[in-house]
């Protein structure tokens with residue numbers, strides 16, 4: 001059988017290097033380009049870099065919907081300008097050499113081809129990570145912390161995976177769930193108790209983010225997913241004080257009555273439902289479960305309805321940038337993919353919805369595990385394009401920027 005990875009030309013010859021990109025796009029911050037490339041290619045640690053990890057200080061454990069680990073490597077990295085580099089998950093071996101993290105006894109550095117490119121730090125863990133809930137659950141398993149915010153994954157399985165062929169092709173939630181044999185749902189009491197501990201910490205966490213796998217059940221589809229988020233948001237809201245609190249939910253796209261309850265019964269400030277890819281035909285191929293349940297146009301209509309409730313700049317949709325080039329059904333060239341994606345992002349902006357992109361980190365255990373993400377240049381151009389659309393339409397994206405999220409290169413550009 002043809003091996004699509006081995007058939008590719010050596011990747012360094014086939015695309016522009018980080019140095020060439022930073023020369024060609026001088027307005028694009030070098031550290032954000034480095035973040036993109038490190039997320040795309042992955043990182044490995046030298047023995048010296050691992051020896052510098054202090055598990056009493058650094059974050060080494062994570063339990064989330066996509067990734068669980070308890071070894072002694074850092075969960076993720078942060079660059080000197082505050083740019084966060086997410087390195088969570090097990091990247092598939094797709095032939096792109098990873099960056100190397102090394103340590104000289106004083107500092108850690110990101111290296112490529114043996115050349116140090118930037119100093120990095122390991123994420124530090126908050127004090128609540130050492131505590132347990134009244135029910136005996138370690139708090140680090142309940143709520144994870146980024147430098148910017150608290151993250152809650154209350155449902156760590158996705159009902160789309162219960163029917164063969166319905167899960168999204170880039171997704172590893174079901175693989176991860178099965179590998180770790182964990183319970184699918186967290187207890188709401190554990191979540192409220194853990195957030196209560198986290199917000200007590202000095203300089204504390206001031207915003208919270210919830211997401212998890214789809215729950216299809218309920219009197220109408222997704223009602224049980226809605227009830228879970230309602231219970232959590234109602235429970236943690238008072239811990240932040242005030243009627244509304246800086247919070248973001250990424251759920252399956254709720255119907256208008258479901259969205260109306262979310263708005264009326266909680267202090268949620270930002271709503272997201274991820275389209276993953278901005279093309280109707282590719283959505284059908286890549287996200288078959290979402291497509292059958294709601295459909296591409298139906299998903300967009302629900303996002304637009306959310307704008308009517310939460311307001312402009314408070315509703316967005318996430319894309320796994322690069323899957324639009326997956327073979328064999330994706331766009332045939334980066335130019336075509338870029339034009340189509342930005343055109344669709346603009347049409348969503350017309351309806352009050354902005355788009356944020358994540359780098360497609362090709363994961364072991366996903367249907368797409370033998371694909372390869374597009375070039376660094378593609379991601380740089382996409383980030384510039386999405387940032388330009390947001391500025392043109394006046395979206396602040398304040399729950400998704402480098403201060404409160406840190407996951408998206410395009411919203412990292414908001415600092416400029």
Ligand code: SF4
Pocket residue numbers: 157158159160161166167168171172173212213214287290
């Ligand atoms: S909706 Fe798609 S991306 Fe989200 S958890 Fe389910 S399968 Fe994964």
